[in-house]
Amino acid sequence: MPELPEVETIKRDLFKRILNHKIRLVEIRDKKIVKSNNFVKKLIGNEIKGIERRGKLLIFVLKNKEYLLVHLKMTGQLMFKAKNKSGNVIGGHSLTKMEDNFSEKFTRVVIDFGVGKLFFNDMRRFGYMKIVGEEEKEKIITKDFGIEPLTPDFTWDKFNKLFNKRTTSIKAFLLNQKIIAGLGNIYADEACFCAGIKPDRQVNNINLEEIKKLFKCIPKILQLAIKNRGTTFNSFVDGDGQKGSHFNFLKVYGRHKEKCKRCSEKIKKIRLVGRGTHFCPGCQK
Ligand SMILES: [Zn+2]
Numbered sequence: 226m227p228e229l230p231e232v233e234t235i236k237r238d239l240f241k242r243i244l245n246h247k248i249r250l251v252e253i254r255d256k257k258i259v260k261s262n263n264f265v266k267k268l269i270g271n272e273i274k275g276i277e278r279r280g281k282l283l284i285f286v287l288k289n290k291e292y293l294l295v296h297l298k299m300t301g302q303l304m305f306k307a308k309n310k311s312g313n314v315i316g317g318h319s320l321t322k323m324e325d326n327f328s329e330k331f332t333r334v335v336i337d338f339g340v341g342k343l344f345f346n347d348m349r350r351f352g353y354m355k356i357v358g359e360e361e362k363e364k365i366i367t368k369d370f371g372i373e374p375l376t377p378d379f380t381w382d383k384f385n386k387l388f389n390k391r392t393t394s395i396k397a398f399l400l401n402q403k404i405i406a407g408l409g410n411i412y413a414d415e416a417c418f419c420a421g422i423k424p425d426r427q428v429n430n431i432n433l434e435e436i437k438k439l440f441k442c443i444p445k446i447l448q449l450a451i452k453n454r455g456t457t458f459n460s461f462v463d464g465d466g467q468k469g470s471h472f473n474f475l476k477v478y479g480r481h482k483e484k485c486k487r488c489s490e491k492i493k494k495i496r497l498v499g500r501g502t503h504f505c506p507g508c509q510k
Pocket of ligand 1: 485489490509
């Protein structure tokens with residue numbers, strides 16, 4: 226699943242491509258993805274005036290003051306393909322024949338901006354697109370999302386308070402979008418490694434020193450991943466369809482049975498909150 230760094234990478238890429246271009250055509254190939262009525266009608270003739278992100282949710286600010294919300298969930302991709310002078314999407318576009326690394330097999334929605342097309346691909350079809358007004362957008366971003374790690378809202382006071390009286394595992398805590406927004410399986414494991422905390426520890430048993438480490442680790446890990454344009458494990462591609470390069474920087478995630486880069490013990494993988502969870506038995510207590 227694309228997490229905060231991957232969604233942020235897509236946001237930055239698309240910003241350069243689709244801002245201020247009038248939407249010419251919208252093609253819905255799979256109705257399951259689109260969660261609002263009059264979707265096509267509302268988008269045609271409209272323009273995207275800004276792109277925001279809340280956790281893993283992309284928020285496209287429309288010219289008419291409505292918002293297009295896009296969540297990629299498990300396998301969603303949002304890819305922009307520019308058109309050449311003759312109006313074809315670069316890569317020999319014919320809607321069936323595209324360049325090698327791009328297939329329209331799982332394309333669910335296509336938005337044509339004149340200068341190029343934005344493809345929403347989603348193999349598993351858990352992602353969605355939805356148009357909402359100001360009030361509903363505010364409700365969603367305040368009710369469904371906790372503190373946002375790379376913003377001024379992520380303060381020590383607020384972070385420290387989150388740990389009060391919670392009895393879940395730290396892994397479940399970090400994955401809960403209503404507590405901290407944007408971490409998924411990869412960066413939750415990496416944050417625990419960075420702070421030296423075993424992912425199955427109970428939140429209320431984590432001491433102040435460890436909470437302080439976690440507070441520093443979370444933004445540090447996310448920023449480095451953004452710098453590397455995200456991690457491609459299965460299906461993530463950026464707004465241009467390219468893979469992220471953060472994979473080689475991961476310390477525990479996806480490294481089961483490999484040697485820890487810090488202490489040389491073998492990385493372990495366990496099942497926690499239904500997710501494959503990686504940690505180093507040497508570095509994490
Ligand atoms: Zn280690």
